[in-house]
Amino acid sequence: MDLEKMSKEELEQLKKDVDKALKTVDARQKAEAKRAAEQAAREYGFSLDDLVAGQTGKGNKGVAKYANPADPTQTWTGRGRKPNWVNDALAAGKSLDDLAI
Structure with missing residues (x-):
């Protein structure tokens, strides 16, 4: 692919196609990571929801002293x-x- 010979419209379309492809790659990788995390949780007898329920990182008060x-x-x-x-x-x-x- 010779970018120098492409028109502005072709380059813009190529950019849109690349952005779309990158989003689908991210979505696939997130899905694969979630499946791996679910499998790891199952190996310990938990579901992924059991492990992350209520752990938003915000409002985690910790242990009372x-x-x-x-x-x-x-x-x-x-x-x-x-x-x-x-x-x-x-x-x-x-x-x-x-x-x-």
Whole structure:
């Protein structure tokens, strides 16, 4: 294929065809990767959905390290902004070790 001899319209069409082909290659590779991941999960007795359910990466709070002594349902991981109950306990003279789970 001699690009120098092609017209602008032919080159633009070629570009569209290449872009379309690249998208289908990506789609095929993603499908193959998903099949491989599903197979690997099955080998361990899980489905792929079992492994990725709820793991969006956003909102993953982690493991709680501290709990409110007055209300143990209120917990904090130690990351991010301190909840008001932690600030109140610290102001009352408690330490984070006192609040540790």
